[in-house]
Amino acid sequence: IRSAPRDALIADTVSSEERGLAFGFHRAMDHTGAVIGPLIGYMLLRLFAADHNFPAAHDYSRIFLIASIPALAAVMVAAFFVREPGKKAHSNTDAFTAPPRLSLRGFDGNFKRFLVLVALFTLSNSSDAFLLLRAQTLGFSVTTLMLLWAMLHVSKVISSLVGGDLSDRLGRRRLIVSGWILYAAVYIGFAFVTNAISVWVLFLVYGIYFGLAEGAEKALVADLVRPEQRGTAYGLYNLAFGITVLPASLLMGALWTWWGPTPAFLVSGALGATAAVLMLILVKAPARPQPA
Template sequence: MKKTPPVTDATPDDGQTTSWRPRGNVLALAAVSFLTDASSEIIAPLLPLFLVGTLGTSVRMVGLIEGAAEAVAALLKLASGWWSDRVARRKPLIVAGYTIASVVRPLVALAQSGSQVLAIRLVDRVGKGIRGAPRDALLAASVPVAQRGRAFGFHRAADHAGAVVGPLIALACLQGLGMPVRHVFWVAAVPGALAVLVAVVFVRERRVTPAELKPVASPEPVAAQATATKAPLPRTFWSGIAPMVLFTLGNSTDAFLLLRAAQLGVATALIPLLWVVLHLVKSASSTPGGALSDRLGRRPLIVAGWVLYAAVYAGFAFAEAQWQAWALFAVYGAVFGLTEGSEKALVADLVPAAQRGTAFGWYHALLGVAALPASVLFGSVWDVWSSRTAFLAGAGIAILASVWMALQIRPRWVV
């Protein structure tokens, strides 16, 4: 009898059909993320100006608000992912997370001080922290493994599409309708409420079956090393996300890219349009990038994305003209298409179904915590030396992470 070839990073397959179209939870969760991001991005581009210009807070306070908010979200993702594994239910946490954020987010319109905005943002991020890991675990459970990368890529594409629509809605309200900024913040309640409605009505719970606790064919056969929610996560999970943490240490906030674009001559009025271009490319490339990870393997796509990231950062270091900023932003968007869906699919591949909530919780928590010093270090290098040195340092860290991840790719002939 002919033996079945071993499953490797280059040949992910679970024996199921690869024909695919978004439906069920994949489509529902994508719609929820689209609406939520549209709601969030109505406020996000205006919030720094509102804090500094209207409320009179310092720039340092702006950084504190965003840093603290993201740290809270990262840590809560770990707790909510673990809890969703324990109770074997994802939907209640998903709905609760989206509801909290959608109710609290527009209250920024009532804020009279930076501390009030901080409190609102913290509660908003509590909602994000509660929903993130259970949502990713439910999405992974809703598609066969051979379609997992495409599903995560499609979800990220919808998320980035919302990030395009949100600022355009804000722009239309401000410029077209002449609305005050506080009134624009209230508009964010509409897509937020629709997101909760879609989550309640269309997202379906999917419980872990006994069959899913047994070893299964996967792009990462080691996923079956642990078979119960109380067992420790497999060693291969930790080795898989370790390079991601290293990469994140060199992946600073994209606000620095906007500052560099301004240095290169991009007018302030065009900065929002530059942001829209970035998210358009992210959205357009995410589904194809995730699908490629299903065909070629997760790690090769991640490595390719990180190498491209290093090239883009090197480009920003040596760029001298305005058009180069536009070109680099467009290429930068493709980095997310190659990596975001592939990374999440890899996390799902590395653990059994009953531990995916915990695994995604650790993934989000570690990357969220690593992102905090990343931006501080980048800004410090920029201030002490130069923007060129900071961007080259970020590129160097990305190359190191790429080499580390590449060393984990198993050749086809290795069993």
């Protein structure tokens, strides 16, 4: 319900030559929240809980209640201060009685090929919990894993801002292919990693993959379709991601169980690299608009 309308709204409210930066900024703020939110929750638990190591149920209830405050504030800001650009008028009756249009009819082959490759790449993109598990098998403590996770998100924040701007200047497809290849390289690295320093480096580089690819993918969706198709296009994009993200983790878990972490990471890396090469071959880069 949230993702497709939000992405379409972002695409509609910025110029095409700044769309990558806008999506990069959105991803950077999302990753910032992923770092700050748990840290605030941890500090509040230390403040409220009588036993920091074993908080009671009512301590968690209080934390969730406090966490609802910024969520409600965001809803209020969206409801009263965010304005949509001009749209063609539709009656409320038409809007609510018309059937959903999650269909590929009306979209060109370039966008359809992009969706297929997003699904293929996502099939290689298993849960990040496997990366933490890999680090743990190399001797990382739970506390160190938390620091590793925080560093990953800091890397995501910084690289998302840079990557979004680069996609506006260098082209979305180039950034996506670079990000997917970087992802494949990281996973191949995790297949053979043997020491702690290499794990830290791989997590840092893994964050850069997000910065290169996440915002550029969303901006490319808007570039490949007509303005009136954007809402449906983002719905299809999220569908392509959603139907393959669970099988990706199931595949990774099965390979890890049967043959161990090295083959599992190699297969995921190979899938990611294949998607990157096919992206370069099959998806045509849209013409980049020239700034006025």
